[in-house]
Amino acid sequence: MHFDSQPANAWTPPGPAMLFCPADRPERYQKALDRSDVVILDLEDAVSPEDRVTAREALVANPLDPDRTIVRINPAGTGDYRRDLAAIGDTNYRVVMQAKAEDVDSIIDTALQTVALIETPLGATRVNDIAAAVNCIGLMWGAEDLVAGLGGKSSRFGPSEERAGQYRDVARWVRSSVRIAAAAHGRFAVDSVHLDINDVDGLVAEVRDAVALGYTATACIHPSQVDHIRAGYRPSDDEVEWARQVVDGSAEHKGGVFSIDGQMIDGPVLRQAEVVLARAEALENVPAGEPAAEA
Known part of the structure; x- marks a missing residue:
């Protein structure tokens, strides 16, 4: 295993709004990049398994600015993970986001600058070691896969509960752990997506909290969320x-x-x-x- 401080030439997000885009929808690539600070071309959850071959072909055939692009790859240990890395080898992209990151060696194995996505119980327990990997440049966390891994059914309190719409305490603990681990090892931290596109007030509140805690960026799933994220990160x-x-x-x-x-x-x-x-x-x-x- 190799552990080190952040490389001097490590990539950092050029702005706070990171927008996910399905990698099998190349007609959306440039639009997503134009509307955001960073586009995350998604080869994992946003693409059905039967469409991943097409998605990789589109990734190679439709290049974007590598300084503003991250490619989310499938979890280590899967055939899709290896095929994703092979496809990226035919591009100029140099930053990947490893889904369901759980193992230090798998981060190092990408041989690319890697944002580790902490979204499983095992990943959450290993977040400090993962953050220390030499080519881990940042951390992000995800709530839904985390809760699924716990055997739960919701990361947030329901509409009839006292803290309606807010994250449950386990999700908040992982969010805090990711932020602390990132700071401890000099990595940037990306806050999770707000899935309810129409809940602008909830998004704004989470962005404000992320800024107060020193997050570098917030990921999103819809272009309408970008301006609210930018406004929240910009000091008055x-x-x-x-x-x-x-x-x-x-x-x-x-x-x-x-x-x-x-x-x-x-x-x-x-x-x-x-x-x-x-x-x-x-x-x-x-x-x-x-x-x-x-x-």
Whole structure:
């Protein structure tokens, strides 16, 4: 096994909105890329087993910008996994997302920069080891396969329950574990999809929470969700102004403790301000999207 820090030339998402696109629908490839920051061409769940040969042929025949494309491959140990990697070898794509990641060796085995998708009970228990793999550049998590693996029936509370629409605690634990493991090993983290396309308030609330926890991006399944994700990740003018005051004040006070409008500013707050400015700079050339609706 090989473990190392993040490679100096590791790929990072150019924006926060990652849109899934079935790999057997090449007529949608460019449209999906045009509407998002990153397109995830899906060879796994979005494609029926009998259509995967066609999907791989389409993947090779319809190239997209490799700097803005991820290919989701099938789980390790399957014939589809090997055939997926062989097809990618005929393209310029260099980033894959390994579905149902459970094993460190299978991440290394891709020989590509890999986003590990943590969506099974075994994967969740091994997330720290997986994040440490030398070619693991990021982590994402998924709720539905996780719950299926638990023998459960729903990742979220039902409409008649007190926390209607919110994730159940086991799903939230995996979401937190993925975020912590990614941070511990210097990997970026991608939040899971919000399956209810019409639930804009729920999507906005989850995006806000993801941003508060330091997620880098949120995946989505429909173009209508992209603008809400972009708006949620973009710091407001007030946040940017506060962050600049904190950074400038820290320089003036030579890193010592000081206050702004009654708020004590110390090392942790300074780092939070630096993150806000870094996020604003990273999103400078990303379309602004629509203002997020109140949750």
